[in-house]
Amino acid sequence: MSDNRPYKRVLLKISGQSFCRPGETGIHMDEITTMCQQIKRVVDQGVQLAIVCGGGNILRGKEFAAVSAAIKTPTAHYMGMLGTVINGLALQDALENAGVETRLQTAIQMERVAEPFIRRRCIRHLEKGRVVVLAAGTGSPFVTTDTAAALRAREIEADVLLKATKVDGIYSEDPEKNPHAVRYSEISYQDFLRQNLKVMDATAIHHCMEHNIPIVVFNYKKLGNVERAVAGERVGTRVLAAANIDKS
């Protein structure tokens, strides 16, 4: 790996929608395979990569609890976390099939299926060149996998948190609702919070802000974007400390 790479250890957050076809739910292996090809190219360059899986393609706790009177909200969140494990298992096998060595670690113990998340063990795997797939979020209800990604990025001392989405970055408004919405190339943590932007949850932004972890929100659907984001190229939107915003 060349030494001028800005990021040596990367936390990639893959949302649940990356596991299914646009507008659908469930799992579609073609979508995962395409993502795996991008991931393999990054790993082959020697970048250490941990991946936090979302679960929105299967179930989001808040939404499910709202329409299911019999289901208590924490139960719905646990169901959501288990959905991320289903995605994690699919991603693990797809990566291994592409020739990438992996480990799956979960925040909820299930020893027949995966290792428990143990910070030091996770780092050891990364140092050995294995991709560590992290599932079951934080293991606690009421938060999202964005927050899990921010916490894990901090724990494993990642240089950057990459959030793979289906949009080209962060916009002033939802670009699907307002075609005149402006895309930011960079935005400070504070401005993101002030504008109450929805691409990522505020708890995750707070964690990254407190520990100065840069975030890159980018469109993973454009082939090569994962590599570009890892290489520090201008792709999507970067969320940074105000002092690090490029004024040029």
Ligand code: UDP
């Ligand atoms: N979840 C949770 N605790 C966590 C992470 C996730 O309870 O630490 C639940 C929550 O209900 C969430 C669901 O798991 O809606 C799926 O995760 P998320 O919505 O973040 O998936 P994404 O939107 O990234 O696909």
